[in-house]
Amino acid sequence: MDPLRQSPSPSSSEASSPRTLSCERLGYVGIEAVLDQLKIKAMKMGFEFNIMVVGQSGLGKSTMVNTLFKSKIWKSTMPGLRVPMPQTLQLHSMTHVIEENGVKLKLTVTDTPGFGDQINNDKCWDPILGYINEQYERYLQEEILITRQRHIPDTRVHCCIYFVPPTGHCLRPLDLEFLQRLCRAVNVVPVIARADSLTIEEREAFRHRIQDDLKTHSIEVYPQKCFDEDVNDKILNSKIRERIPFAVVGADREHMVNGRCVLGRKTKWGIIEVENMAHCEFPLLRDLLIRSHLQDLKDITHNVHYENYRIIRLKESHALPRGPGWVDLAPAPSPAPGPAPTGTRASPGPAKVCRWAEDNSDEDF
Amino acid sequence: MASEVARHLLFQSHITTKTAHTSSQVSDHEQKQKESPRSLTMSGHVGFESLPDQLVNRSIQQGFCFNILCVGETGIGKSTLIDTLFNTNFEDHESSHFYPHVRLKAQTYELQESNVRLKLTIVNTVGFGDQINKEESYQPIVDYIDAQFEAYLQEELKIKRSLFNYHDSRVHVCLYFISPTGHSLKTLDLLTMKSLDSKVNIIPVIAKADAISKTELQKFKIKLMSELVSNGVQIYHFPTDDETIAKINASMNGHLPFAVVGSMDEVKVGNKMVKARQYPWGIVQVENENHCDFVKLREMLICTNMEDLRDQTHTRHYELYRRRKLEEMGFMDVGPENQPLSLQETYEAKRHEFYGERQRKEEEMKQLFVQRVKEKEAILKEAERELQAKFEHLKRVHQEEKLRLEEKRRLLEEEIIAFSKKKATSEIYQNQTFMTPGSNLRKDKDRKKISNAQPLEGGSRRAGESPQAGNLASGARPVLQR
Numbered sequence: 001m002d003p004l005r006q007s008p009s010p011s012s013s014e015a016s017s018p019r020t021l022s023c024e025r026l027g028y029v030g031i032e033a034v035l036d037q038l039k040i041k042a043m044k045m046g047f048e049f050n051i052m053v054v055g056q057s058g059l060g061k062s063t064m065v066n067t068l069f070k071s072k073i074w075k076s077t078m079p080g081l082r083v084p085m086p087q088t089l090q091l092h093s094m095t096h097v098i099e100e101n102g103v104k105l106k107l108t109v110t111d112t113p114g115f116g117d118q119i120n121n122d123k124c125w126d127p128i129l130g131y132i133n134e135q136y137e138r139y140l141q142e143e144i145l146i147t148r149q150r151h152i153p154d155t156r157v158h159c160c161i162y163f164v165p166p167t168g169h170c171l172r173p174l175d176l177e178f179l180q181r182l183c184r185a186v187n188v189v190p191v192i193a194r195a196d197s198l199t200i201e202e203r204e205a206f207r208h209r210i211q212d213d214l215k216t217h218s219i220e221v222y223p224q225k226c227f228d229e230d231v232n233d234k235i236l237n238s239k240i241r242e243r244i245p246f247a248v249v250g251a252d253r254e255h256m257v258n259g260r261c262v263l264g265r266k267t268k269w270g271i272i273e274v275e276n277m278a279h280c281e282f283p284l285l286r287d288l289l290i291r292s293h294l295q296d297l298k299d300i301t302h303n304v305h306y307e308n309y310r311i312i313r314l315k316e317s318h319a320l321p322r323g324p325g326w327v328d329l330a331p332a333p334s335p336a337p338g339p340a341p342t343g344t345r346a347s348p349g350p351a352k353v354c355r356w357a358e359d360n361s362d363e364d365f
Numbered sequence: 366m367a368s369e370v371a372r373h374l375l376f377q378s379h380i381t382t383k384t385a386h387t388s389s390q391v392s393d394h395e396q397k398q399k400e401s402p403r404s405l406t407m408s409g410h411v412g413f414e415s416l417p418d419q420l421v422n423r424s425i426q427q428g429f430c431f432n433i434l435c436v437g438e439t440g441i442g443k444s445t446l447i448d449t450l451f452n453t454n455f456e457d458h459e460s461s462h463f464y465p466h467v468r469l470k471a472q473t474y475e476l477q478e479s480n481v482r483l484k485l486t487i488v489n490t491v492g493f494g495d496q497i498n499k500e501e502s503y504q505p506i507v508d509y510i511d512a513q514f515e516a517y518l519q520e521e522l523k524i525k526r527s528l529f530n531y532h533d534s535r536v537h538v539c540l541y542f543i544s545p546t547g548h549s550l551k552t553l554d555l556l557t558m559k560s561l562d563s564k565v566n567i568i569p570v571i572a573k574a575d576a577i578s579k580t581e582l583q584k585f586k587i588k589l590m591s592e593l594v595s596n597g598v599q600i601y602h603f604p605t606d607d608e609t610i611a612k613i614n615a616s617m618n619g620h621l622p623f624a625v626v627g628s629m630d631e632v633k634v635g636n637k638m639v640k641a642r643q644y645p646w647g648i649v650q651v652e653n654e655n656h657c658d659f660v661k662l663r664e665m666l667i668c669t670n671m672e673d674l675r676d677q678t679h680t681r682h683y684e685l686y687r688r689r690k691l692e693e694m695g696f697m698d699v700g701p702e703n704q705p706l707s708l709q710e711t712y713e714a715k716r717h718e719f720y721g722e723r724q725r726k727e728e729e730m731k732q733l734f735v736q737r738v739k740e741k742e743a744i745l746k747e748a749e750r751e752l753q754a755k756f757e758h759l760k761r762v763h764q765e766e767k768l769r770l771e772e773k774r775r776l777l778e779e780e781i782i783a784f785s786k787k788k789a790t791s792e793i794y795q796n797q798t799f800m801t802p803g804s805n806l807r808k809d810k811d812r813k814k815i816s817n818a819q820p821l822e823g824g825s826r827r828a829g830e831s832p833q834a835g836n837l838a839s840g841a842r843p844v845l846q847r
Contacts, residue, residue: 030668037672070409101414295419
């Protein structure tokens with residue numbers, strides 16, 4: 001189990017904690033009221049969630065985001081519109097505040113148009129990694145200030161949804177490269193996009209092949225096996241892991257089916273209902289992301305990925321040669337254009353950096 | 366359901382917008398975060414209203430941590446009150462009054478209620494107010510609180526840290542026990558509270574409140590609060606910004622300080638067993654609101670504001686400590702030319718400086734050491750030489766002595782020889798003198814003898830001579846022998 005994320009079981013006492021005694025209560029005290037206090041505090045402060053969608057153009061990313069949050073976060077581009085294809089990878093993000101039953105959620109969605117669209121897609125993951133690291137860097141800088149804010153604004157990417165084109169064969173080299181690099185820095189959830197072009201059997205076969213590919217290349221997607229804390233988590237997460245990657249269909253139009261108004265795609269041969277488990281696995285994705293594992297995503301980002309980044313950063317700045325100028329904390333790796341003198345060395349993306357930072361303890365920068 | 370949704374631009378109230386952090390890392394790929402986030406209405410049920418529940422579940426899994434510090438004189442009822450508050454008999458015995466210094470004793474307990482696990486740490490001040498000279502009474506308490514902050518800060522500044530696993534030992538609330546004199550605050554109390562108020566949330570309580578009557582209690586409370594206010598002591602006020610609990614908190618704020626009675630003994634009142642203290646003149650029920658404020662304290666401390674106490678400790682007191690500590694170490698957020706300095710740079714500069722300093726000190730110490738060694742060596746050599754000289758000197762003296770003694774012996778022997786010679790010569794003289802007068806006498810005696818024996822005169826002379834010679838010889842000899 002990853003020692004970075006150990007479960008604080010009730011009977012264990014860490015080396016640093018004092019000897020604890022277990023006491024029998026003789027009556028009601030009211031300790032569980034603290035849960036309500038927590039809820040009140042949380043609802044007052046609101047929640048933040050940052051999500052990133054990565055995939056080639058035309059795979060339905062914007063539509064998917066709209067469907068997930070049931071609002072027009074983005075104008076999804078229709079195939080007819082002549083939107084000039086971006087020449088390089090760009091990152092767009094938009095922030096919205098949505099509210100449901102008193103719970104406020106500040107949602108930031110980052111889109112990556114131009115990913116994998118060029119002829120030469122070499123190093124197209126660098127800007128994305130750069131963006132992710134930049135958010136970590138921002139948080140780190142805020143955290144090490146002397147006078148800190150009460151609540152540090154959290155722009156770190158909590159979850160990255162990767163859209164795999166429905167070829168039906170296996171993962172392409174671009175997918176593999178990207179997944180390998182990104183899984184070390186952020187929680188990645190791969191999905192099979194536009195799954196309505198595959199039949200159920202093709203879907204299952206594709207899914208198994210993808211799972212095998214992931215295992216061969218030891219790519220750990222969310223939910224990572226090494227972070228399962230107790231038996232319940234294991235059971236729940238194994239069920240999810242069996243179904244990863246989800247085959248999803250996105251739609252933001254509503255149609256009438258059997259007297260009900262459902263979200264779906266209308267085709268000549270039928271209506272594909274988004275929320276119908278028989279048709280696609282969108283509900284699974286939505287439940288995973290929002291209803292059950294949102295807090296977990298944020299926790300893993302904060303406790304594992306961010307800490308890894310921090311360790312690497314802090315170690316680096318110690319290893320820097322102490323020249324006369326030392327203006328630098330090695331400048332955080334800036335994305336593609338522009339020289340990065342120590343940037344290439346500092347970027348944790350490239351394969352030379354080992355998986356989790358604890359393996360790095362022996363490696364000297 | 367609406368088919369098209371319009372996007373509204375609403376004024377954002379308390380969702381903070383991203384602060385314009387002037388970092389040098391703004392690049393072209395920067396997102397446009399400077400505008401305030403737009404508010405969106407959804408067309409259906411998404412489901413993130415379960416978010417608070419997810420948060421709660423995670424907290425349940427992790428467990429809660431709460432640390433209470435009890436400050437008050439020995440015997441004022443601290444342990445009993447804590448026992449009563451948490452309805453448990455924490456193992457503890459009465460402490461003695463004879464400690465020379467104030468010590469702090471911390472005990473951690475694990476309580477569980479339904480599915481909530483609470484790691485409760487009670488810190489007691491032992492010996493507070495017992496000494497004759499109380500000047501140093503509050504320093505150990507301040508030191509303890511600072512030590513907990515320090516430990517947390519150290520953990521936070523580590524490179525490989527595990528904050529979510531860390532047993533938070535920072536003091537969340539300090540219950541200050543005021544003795545029920547009915548007059549005013551003691552000086553010791555004022556001083557202690559003044560030194561603690563910027564480090565911890567203080568909730569003052571009047572202990573053993575069954576010793577004061579109702580009317581006196583009211584006056585006492587007013588007096589206490591006014592004293593605290595006039596001396597600028599900042600005690601913890603229950604938060605009134607959230608509507609759900611604002612009203613009750615505000616009313617409780619008016620009841621501060623709480624007058625409490627603690628007891629774990631059960632007494633039969635009516636047909637129930639209640640916690641109470643039994644006196645000949647009546648029974649003081651702990652959980653009766655008319656008798657004391659215990660229920661209010663329990664409500665406020667545990668049921669309503671535990672989370673806020675922890676929050677305040679982390680965001681206010683701890684941050685203050687951290688800021689002070691880092692500034693003390695020389696870190697600043699803004700450098701000399703008003704350029705934002707990063708903590709890292711300053712840290713590196715300090716480290717460099719520190720290493721240089723240490724290097725220099727090492728050199729110094731080395732040199733000092735070498736010098737000292739040399740000196741010591743010289744001294745030792747000197748001593749050795751002296752010793753050698755002494756030895757030589759003694760040897761010589763000894764030799765001289767020996768020679769002298771030999772000389773003396775020789776002289777003595779010579780003297781002996783001379784003396785014996787002298788004696789020999791003197792003996793010869795003596796014999797010669799003896800031969801003439803002394804010999805006549807002898808001769809007559811001998812003649813008589815001889816005449817008796819032999820009536821020969823002529824021959825007697827010769828006979829006398831020969832015996833005299835013989836006598837002389839024999840007489841001479843004894844003289845020598847003597």
